[in-house]
Amino acid sequence: MKDLRLSAAREGGLRTVVEAGGVAVGRGLVVIAGPCAVESEDQLIRTAVAVKEAGATMLRGGAFKPRTSPYAFQGLGLKGLKILGKARRETGLPIVTEVVDTRDVSWVGEYADVLQIGARNMQNFSLLREAGKSGRPILLKRGMYSTLEEWLNCAEYILAEGNSKIILCERGIRSFETYTRNTLDLSIVPAAKSASHLPVLVDPSHGTGVLGLIEPMSLAAVAAGADGLEIEVHIDPPNAKSDKDQQLTPEAFARLMRKLRALEAALARIEADEAELRPAEARPAAAAGSSAAGGGPRSREAAGQAVPA
Numbered sequence: 001m002k003d004l005r006l007s008a009a010r011e012g013g014l015r016t017v018v019e020a021g022g023v024a025v026g027r028g029l030v031v032i033a034g035p036c037a038v039e040s041e042d043q044l045i046r047t048a049v050a051v052k053e054a055g056a057t058m059l060r061g062g063a064f065k066p067r068t069s070p071y072a073f074q075g076l077g078l079k080g081l082k083i084l085g086k087a088r089r090e091t092g093l094p095i096v097t098e099v100v101d102t103r104d105v106s107w108v109g110e111y112a113d114v115l116q117i118g119a120r121n122m123q124n125f126s127l128l129r130e131a132g133k134s135g136r137p138i139l140l141k142r143g144m145y146s147t148l149e150e151w152l153n154c155a156e157y158i159l160a161e162g163n164s165k166i167i168l169c170e171r172g173i174r175s176f177e178t179y180t181r182n183t184l185d186l187s188i189v190p191a192a193k194s195a196s197h198l199p200v201l202v203d204p205s206h207g208t209g210v211l212g213l214i215e216p217m218s219l220a221a222v223a224a225g226a227d228g229l230e231i232e233v234h235i236d237p238p239n240a241k242s243d244k245d246q247q248l249t250p251e252a253f254a255r256l257m258r259k260l261r262a263l264e265a266a267l268a269r270i271e272a273d274e275a276e277l278r279p280a281e282a283r284p285a286a287a288a289g290s291s292a293a294g295g296g297p298r299s300r301e302a303a304g305q306a307v308p309a
């Protein structure tokens with residue numbers, strides 16, 4: 001890939017760990033959960049308490065919703081951000097929320113621990129530059145029609161402004177398949193981790209849009225080496241104001257979290273067994289090298305030796 005001066009994988013395979021609101025993204029499994037949109041204080045706080053109890057590490061919720069139709073619910077704006085601030089005070093969970101306009105970056109950044117740039121805005125270059133200048137951690141979603149090279153070039157725009165706190169997030173791409181909302185491209189996880197030092201998350205909610213596929217795709221994403229997940233959870237999905245068909249109930253999310261933690265432990269055991277089998281003198285180099293090769297869960301182990309962003 002040409003001219004990826006700042007986002008390309010580093011010599012020795014050192015990976016970036018993004019510190020965001022006290023959570024290290026790129027070291028261990030991070031789970032961002034919460035509703036598609038902030039709809040009311042009651043809806044958000046109840047959802048936030050439930051996802052925290054289930055073991056989520058960060059809270060998501062859109063205050064600005066980029067919708068296909070201009071007549072669909074657009075989000076609560078400032079009121080939504082204030083509700084997110086209250087949820088953070090009550091649960092301690094760091095906040096991930098989307099910013100859609102260059103004029104909003106600095107003040108939304110006062111409420112958000114991570115600014116999300118959505119799929120529809122991946123190549124909004126002025127927004128990327130502004131996000132870079134803000135110095136805030138940025139969750140950069142992959143555009144639905146974008147190649148890995150285009151995606152990493154967008155990360156490059158943020159990095160070129162001096163901000164290396166970037167978290168990539170695969171959220172499905174358009175294909176001829178209509179059964180799913182998007183086609184979740186899990187092969188991009190090891191590919192992105194091989195091409196770049198940045199952490200990679202997966203959003204199986206927008207990636208599939210099908211309730212029954214969210215759990216298996218979440219587990220598959222972790223097996224493919226994802227550093228974490230972003231999952232939509234709503235206290236009352238049938239009455240959600242957006243994306244009601246893909247939001248998990250808190251109970252379904254809690255079940256998924258139990259399986260994710262069991263999978264994480266199993267992968268760590270496999271990792272430890274493999275490390276034992278490696279000749280002693282090859283161990284440190286092999287650990288760093290494995291992250292450069294990307295792919296497997298082993299790259300998370302290597303993240304422990306990474307240089308912080």
Ligand code: PEP
Nearest residue numbers: 062118119120141171206
């Ligand atoms: C979202 O996460 O709220 C969202 C709109 O996702 P995407 O940009 O991936 O469609």
Ligand code: MN
Nearest residue numbers: 036232242243
């Ligand atoms: Mn949504």
